[in-house]
Amino acid sequence: xxxxxxxxxxxxxxxxxxxxxxxxxxxxxxxxxxxxxxxxxxxxxxxxxxxxxxxxxxxxxxxxxxxxxxxxxxxxxxxxxxxxxxxxxxxxxxxxxxxxxxxxxxxxxxxx
Amino acid sequence: xxxxxxxxxxxxxxxxxxxxxxxxxxxxxxxxxxxxxxxxxxxxxxxxxxxxxxxxxxxxxxxxxxxxxxxxxxxxxxxxxxxxxxxxxxxxxxxxxxxxxxxxxxxxxxxxxxxxxx
Numbered sequence: 001x002x003x004x005x006x007x008x009x010x011x012x013x014x015x016x017x018x019x020x021x022x023x024x025x026x027x028x029x030x031x032x033x034x035x036x037x038x039x040x041x042x043x044x045x046x047x048x049x050x051x052x053x054x055x056x057x058x059x060x061x062x063x064x065x066x067x068x069x070x071x072x073x074x075x076x077x078x079x080x081x082x083x084x085x086x087x088x089x090x091x092x093x094x095x096x097x098x099x100x101x102x103x104x105x106x107x108x109x110x111x112x
Numbered sequence: 113x114x115x116x117x118x119x120x121x122x123x124x125x126x127x128x129x130x131x132x133x134x135x136x137x138x139x140x141x142x143x144x145x146x147x148x149x150x151x152x153x154x155x156x157x158x159x160x161x162x163x164x165x166x167x168x169x170x171x172x173x174x175x176x177x178x179x180x181x182x183x184x185x186x187x188x189x190x191x192x193x194x195x196x197x198x199x200x201x202x203x204x205x206x207x208x209x210x211x212x213x214x215x216x217x218x219x220x221x222x223x224x225x226x227x228x229x230x
Contacts (some may be wrong), residue, residue: 009126030230031130034218043116090155098143098160098168100219105154 001093002027004074006103008030014111019063019078021106023091024063026072033074035065038105039087047089061085086110114138118204119224125194125229133189133225135204142189145205145219146179148172155203160185194229201226 007022016063025031048059055067065076074091091103117136125131137144146158159169161179178190187206191198201224209217 036221041223043118043223044205044219046218046220049218096168098145098162099157099170100147101157102155 001012002031002093002101004033004091004093004101004103006089006106008106009104010107010109012020012109012111013081015080016080019081019085019108020077021089021091021098021108023074023076023103024072025091025093027093033065033067034092034100035059035063035074035076036090036092036102037087038090044090046099048055081108083110085110114215114220116204116206116220116222118202118225120225121223122226123228125227127196127229128193130190130192131194131204131227133191133204135187135189135222136185137187137204137206138220139185141206143167143207143209143217144179144181145207146189146223146227147203148200149203149224150197150200152228157191159204178210191227194227196229199227199229 003026005024035047036044037047038044047063048057050057050067058064063078065074067074088105088107090105092100095101119134144161147155149155157170160167176192180188183188203221203224205219207217207219207223
C-alpha cells in the first residue's frame with residue numbers, strides 16, 4: 001500500500017539558509033508524489049508534483065524536490081529560506097485513482 | 113487564478129445536529145473530494161466524487177455522511193447527527209482528472225471549514 005513518512009515533525013532554519021524537508025515513500029508501483037504547503041488559517045496549496053518526466057521537480061516560491069527511486073525519497077529543498085516560508089509542509093502520495101495519502105506534516109520555522 | 117471556495121469558514125453546532133458544508137469547485141474540474149484534518153492529526157481522505165456519484169470513500173465515510181452536487185456549481189458534504197469527534201477542519205478539493213492518472217492531475221484545495229461540535 002502507498003504511504004509517506006515525513007522524517008521531521010519540526011524544522012527550524014535561519015533566514016537565508018537552505019531548507020531540507022525529508023520525505024520517504026512506500027509504493028508498490030511508480031508513484032505520483034506531491035508537496036503541499038499550508039499557511040496558518042489557509043488551505044492546502046500545491047508546491048510541486050512529480051510527473052515521472054524528470055526526477056528533479058521545480059515548484060513555486062523557489063522550492064524543488066528530487067525523486068530518488070533507489071532511496072524511495074522525495075525530499076523538498078530550497079537554497080535560501082525566507083520568513084514567508086514558515087508554514088506546514090505535507091508530502092503526499094496517490095493511492096489508486098482518486099485518493100491522496102498525506103504525511104504527518106513538517107512544521108517549518110524561519111528565524112531572522 | 114481560479115480557486116475552490118468553501119463556506120462557511122467556521123461552523124459551530126451542537127452534538128446531534130445536522131450540518132452542511134458547502135464548496136464551489138473550480139469550474140472546469142470534473143473530480144471533487146472532501147478531506148478532513150482533526151486537530152493535531154493527519155489530513156485524511158473522506159470521499160471522491162465523479163460523474164455525479166461517489167467513486168471512492170474511506171472507512172470514515174459511513175452512513176452519517178453524504179455528498180451531493182445539487183447544481184452545476186456546488187458540492188456539499190452533509191453530516192447527520194454530529195458527534196464531538198466530528199470536530200475538524202474539512203477541506204474540499206477538485207481536480208481536472210483523477211490523481212493517479214497519467215496526467216498526474218493535482219488537487220486544488222479550498223481554505224477549509226472549521227467545524228466545532230459542542
